[in-house]
Amino acid sequence: MNDVSSAQPRRARVRAPELIGKGGWLNTGGQQYTLADLRGRIVVLDFWTFCCINCLHVLDELRELEEKHRDTVVIIGVHSPKFVHEAEHQAVVDAVERYGVEHPVLDDPELATWKQYAVRAWPTLVVIDPEGYVVAQHAGEGHAHAIAKLVEELEAEHEAKGTLRRGDGPYVPPEPVATDLRFPGKALLLPSGNFLVSDTTRHQLVELAADGESVVRRIGSGERGFADGAAGAAAFSEPQGLALIEDGAAVVVADTVNHALRRLDLATGAVTTLAGTGRQWWQGSPTSGPAREVDLSSPWDVAVFGGKVWIAMAGVHQLWTYDPVEQAVAVAAGTTNEGLVDGPGAEAWFAQPSGLAVSADGERLWLADSETSALRWVDLDGSVHTAVGTGLFDFGHRDGAAEQALFQHPLGVTALPDGSVAVSDTYNHALRRYDPATGEVTTLATDLREPSDAVLLAESGDIVVVESARHRLTRLRLPEEAVRVESVAHRTQRAATEVAPGKLQLDVIFQAPAGQKLDTRYGPSTRLLVSSTPPELLLGGDGAGTELERVLELNPSVPEGVLHVSAMAASCDDDPANEYPACHVHQQDWGVPVRLAAGGVGRLPLVLAGMDEG
Numbered sequence: 001m002n003d004v005s006s007a008q009p010r011r012a013r014v015r016a017p018e019l020i021g022k023g024g025w026l027n028t029g030g031q032q033y034t035l036a037d038l039r040g041r042i043v044v045l046d047f048w049t050f051c052c053i054n055c056l057h058v059l060d061e062l063r064e065l066e067e068k069h070r071d072t073v074v075i076i077g078v079h080s081p082k083f084v085h086e087a088e089h090q091a092v093v094d095a096v097e098r099y100g101v102e103h104p105v106l107d108d109p110e111l112a113t114w115k116q117y118a119v120r121a122w123p124t125l126v127v128i129d130p131e132g133y134v135v136a137q138h139a140g141e142g143h144a145h146a147i148a149k150l151v152e153e154l155e156a157e158h159e160a161k162g163t164l165r166r167g168d169g170p171y172v173p174p175e176p177v178a179t180d181l182r183f184p185g186k187a188l189l190l191p192s193g194n195f196l197v198s199d200t201t202r203h204q205l206v207e208l209a210a211d212g213e214s215v216v217r218r219i220g221s222g223e224r225g226f227a228d229g230a231a232g233a234a235a236f237s238e239p240q241g242l243a244l245i246e247d248g249a250a251v252v253v254a255d256t257v258n259h260a261l262r263r264l265d266l267a268t269g270a271v272t273t274l275a276g277t278g279r280q281w282w283q284g285s286p287t288s289g290p291a292r293e294v295d296l297s298s299p300w301d302v303a304v305f306g307g308k309v310w311i312a313m314a315g316v317h318q319l320w321t322y323d324p325v326e327q328a329v330a331v332a333a334g335t336t337n338e339g340l341v342d343g344p345g346a347e348a349w350f351a352q353p354s355g356l357a358v359s360a361d362g363e364r365l366w367l368a369d370s371e372t373s374a375l376r377w378v379d380l381d382g383s384v385h386t387a388v389g390t391g392l393f394d395f396g397h398r399d400g401a402a403e404q405a406l407f408q409h410p411l412g413v414t415a416l417p418d419g420s421v422a423v424s425d426t427y428n429h430a431l432r433r434y435d436p437a438t439g440e441v442t443t444l445a446t447d448l449r450e451p452s453d454a455v456l457l458a459e460s461g462d463i464v465v466v467e468s469a470r471h472r473l474t475r476l477r478l479p480e481e482a483v484r485v486e487s488v489a490h491r492t493q494r495a496a497t498e499v500a501p502g503k504l505q506l507d508v509i510f511q512a513p514a515g516q517k518l519d520t521r522y523g524p525s526t527r528l529l530v531s532s533t534p535p536e537l538l539l540g541g542d543g544a545g546t547e548l549e550r551v552l553e554l555n556p557s558v559p560e561g562v563l564h565v566s567a568m569a570a571s572c573d574d575d576p577a578n579e580y581p582a583c584h585v586h587q588q589d590w591g592v593p594v595r596l597a598a599g600g601v602g603r604l605p606l607v608l609a610g611m612d613e614g
Contacts, residue, residue, distance in 0.1 A: 047122065242254075289330075424454055497601065504552040
């Protein structure tokens, strides 16, 4: 175990590197900033990318800190793209509005600042004190409580030294734009012929007439919140997926940031809660039980399959089910490890499943597995299969045979009557089609803008696409033949770490936050899981264990690949007098691209959590 003792001597203070980003600054009213401009303030850098569900969790975690310490703390998002689309400046502008980011954001499409701070994973938080020195770094989510405590300590220390500067921060909100929809997520055809749309950024559901444009009614107050009640009083937080239940009398809603399933009564507009507590699921929490008593994690889409509501649980890379008869939830597939592994549901790996659709014959549940840019399906027996996609770091726009075809972060799937499936290929701005009969992928339409879902109109043969970044529904006629586009393939643009072939020492460095200690009351408090793509990269050291250090054996005949590392540690308040200490689980998944080279490093350190490194 690699527990860094608090008794170790303090390291020499490290001056924070400058903030550099070719895309410039957002949410500052056009003002450009340097660290010198922020001297006297506590700065929290949030290295994020908008495809990453863990990054979106951190945005929500930071809201309370941001509000409570607005006069002393400046949070700066450093947008560091994974996908090619995320390097487009307008896409970052859209994402900042879509997710309600209320602090300055530095657009760093070339990862210049990411490299200066030696960041290895999304998300990573770095704390800089008022004198410009790095004092803490945390990888992963769930660190808001530790950062809040550190901020209070820094406020007291630098108030006493006279180095703390209070006042308004650099955040300037953008001008609001008047549109009927704002970054809609999913759509549903209602029995009436109207459409129900999740108006995600405005925290509402909107019913549109059959023309797909005229607003019939709005459900929800429009303010971010979690409240049941009548149509005008109920509150959502970034709702997404929708599915008809109760023979079309009601709709189940994936209320994503509230970590809940909600029920909309179509006749009255009343909203109630079906599942979830409003709290996010963490490792060690129950994975089944009464629906209102079990935590969920960022449910992104829902579909009725085999008599149950299936849930694309993007936040934990799993599929869950809600049983409306038993009013219970349970894990149906996935281990919480992020990746692409087929097989029995209990052994399968997913990566942010974000779109669900049941095949025309009811035999398959199709899913868009967004982070692996994959189209996958689940059989009625729960087994998981992949139609298109190879892993976390391969993506692009390529038609043809399924084993060669590529998507880029698809968010939606739509079953077609002939057994094929339309894929909302979000970051390629395209609608694609996979035909199981031929094993071929074709392109149906291009020049869409971040399509996130589509609804088939069976009678007319049209398909209505949710163009999320154009804030509208777009009706298309399915063409007789696919549109041909030039093939493009990509890999994630993070630079590979050069490692020596043979033995590689992997060290996951964990330091419990101040005032806490490792929780060993019920056995080992740490877990480490290691695998690789391709699997042949590792001759030894893969698998699960409880120690946070391990020797890996790299295959010299495999020149490059990706090491997948998942680490977890549990810590509790270190106060013997407290009979019920507060406990926290720290978890992070890394995908580390490596290249074998003579003279490469023999040790790979990964920081799970770090405190007070100044």
